[in-house]
Amino acid sequence: MNWRGFAPPLAFIPPLHITIGMDRDKLFKLLDEFKIETPSWGYADTGTRFGKFLQAAAASTIDEKLADAGTVNKFTGCCPTVAVHVLWDFSMGVNATATADIAKKNGLRIGSINPNFFQDQVYKSGSVCNSDESAQQHAHRHMSDCIAIAKAVGSDILSLWFADGCNYPGQDDIVDRKRRMHGALRQWHSALAPGMKMLVEYKPFEPAFYHTDIADWGMAYIYAKSAGPKAKVLVDTGHHYQAQNIEQIVAWLLDEEMLGGFHFNDRKYADDDLTMGSIDPYAVFRIFHEIRNAAETHGKDVSQIAYMIDQSHNLKPKIEAMIQTVTTAQELYLKACLVDRAKLRDAQARQNIVDAEECLRSAFGADVKPVLIEWRKSRGMEAKPMEAYRASGYEARVAKEREAARAARGASSGSSYA
Numbered sequence: 230m231n232w233r234g235f236a237p238p239l240a241f242i243p244p245l246h247i248t249i250g251m252d253r254d255k256l257f258k259l260l261d262e263f264k265i266e267t268p269s270w271g272y273a274d275t276g277t278r279f280g281k282f283l284q285a286a287a288a289s290t291i292d293e294k295l296a297d298a299g300t301v302n303k304f305t306g307c308c309p310t311v312a313v314h315v316l317w318d319f320s321m322g323v324n325a326t327a328t329a330d331i332a333k334k335n336g337l338r339i340g341s342i343n344p345n346f347f348q349d350q351v352y353k354s355g356s357v358c359n360s361d362e363s364a365q366q367h368a369h370r371h372m373s374d375c376i377a378i379a380k381a382v383g384s385d386i387l388s389l390w391f392a393d394g395c396n397y398p399g400q401d402d403i404v405d406r407k408r409r410m411h412g413a414l415r416q417w418h419s420a421l422a423p424g425m426k427m428l429v430e431y432k433p434f435e436p437a438f439y440h441t442d443i444a445d446w447g448m449a450y451i452y453a454k455s456a457g458p459k460a461k462v463l464v465d466t467g468h469h470y471q472a473q474n475i476e477q478i479v480a481w482l483l484d485e486e487m488l489g490g491f492h493f494n495d496r497k498y499a500d501d502d503l504t505m506g507s508i509d510p511y512a513v514f515r516i517f518h519e520i521r522n523a524a525e526t527h528g529k530d531v532s533q534i535a536y537m538i539d540q541s542h543n544l545k546p547k548i549e550a551m552i553q554t555v556t557t558a559q560e561l562y563l564k565a566c567l568v569d570r571a572k573l574r575d576a577q578a579r580q581n582i583v584d585a586e587e588c589l590r591s592a593f594g595a596d597v598k599p600v601l602i603e604w605r606k607s608r609g610m611e612a613k614p615m616e617a618y619r620a621s622g623y624e625a626r627v628a629k630e631r632e633a634a635r636a637a638r639g640a641s642s643g644s645s646y647a
């Protein structure tokens with residue numbers, strides 16, 4: 230629709246290259262390079278603190294999660310790595326090297342390793358920020374296991390999120406806790422294999438509700454900077470106060486060369502872990518716009534950004550939810566690639582606010598679905614991933630197999646995300 234609300238007749242829509250000032254080959258190359266990591270926990274039954282609703286097709290073992298992740302990658306061609314959550318995926322008896330082989334059989338690699346510093350009883354008052362040294366030691370032992378797993382599976386990302394924090398004013402000394410975290414991160418940084426990265430995730434609330442020990446991007450930045458050059462900041466889109474300008478944080482981190490990656494999800498209220506772009510797709514577009522702007526206008530290297538999904542599909546069928554997420558991400562990324570940056574620079578130089586804003590709005594409003602279909606066809610992929618996945622009958626098949634396998638194991642679904 231144009232701004233008066235009348236859609237021009239189709240025949241008058243100019244060809245793509247005229248509208249966007251970017252040729253098809255460049256766009257296709259950008260799409261080729263755009264990869265998103267899916268999380269193992271997105272394939273499992275998850276819930277809220279009030280309970281879980283179980284799905285027959287949900288994955289319960291790491292093998293099943295990898296089969297599902299491989300299926301998402303098969304239909305989207307965009308998700309070659311899988312994030313693992315160590316305690317949920319590598320319980321006793323799970324062999325890391327064998328798991329890497331299963332990933333390979335499913336056309337995947339193990340991506341980020343997510344340690345778990347929140348589940349064990351000893352972490353009641355935190356992990357490395359805890360004044361109780363036995364909790365700190367427990368966290369250190371777990372981290373050594375995680376570094377060993379990372380080496381065994383050939384992962385190059387340790388993705389760190391801490392539930393550390395306090396529930397009440399005065400509960401512990403904020404500065405002592407800060408120094409404990411500093412010490413732990415520095416120590417772990419020095420244990421990283423060459424080529425490994427350490428991502429530091431922040432979150433202002435939950436499960437601690439008075440303060441968390443890495444509450445915002447500034448704190449994550451300071452910790453990462455002091456840990457060493459392999460440490461960068463991880464932006465989880467659900468981990469901000471309402472109304473926070475996330476794309477500005479992204480632009481700053483990019484300019485400081487401290488943006489490590491994302492956990493994408495959407496939310497309405499708190500850390501809701503809803504499907505990316507389901508509530509506010511323009512917000513995701515604005516993030517991608519800042520990334521493309523950093524690359525094209527400011528000459529920054531954005532190739533190392535780890536795009537990851539951190540969602541819980543409590544009610545949606547897991548694989549469909551993931552395919553929906555990934556195709557949404559591709560659409561919004563592509564729209565951001567379409568922003569006419571020369572035109573935008575010109576409008577900014579003229580201080581013409583309306584023209585400048587329209588550069589973003591018209592790219593956001595572009596129908597990119599036909600371009601994506603063309604790109605998929607040119608790469609020998611399914612033109613419409615969701616339709617093709619539904620037609621494959623995968624969900625009904627694994628539902629049957631997994632129900633039988635669970636019954637044979639005598640397994641019932643536990644309360645964790647594993």
Ligand code: RM4
Nearest residue numbers: 343390430465492500539
């Ligand atoms: C946290 C954070 C972490 C995720 C855990 C399960 O809120 O987003 O990245 O691993 O939840």
Ligand code: MN
Nearest residue numbers: 430465492539
């Ligand atoms: Mn996260």
Ligand code: MN
Nearest residue numbers: 465467500539
């Ligand atoms: Mn979260």
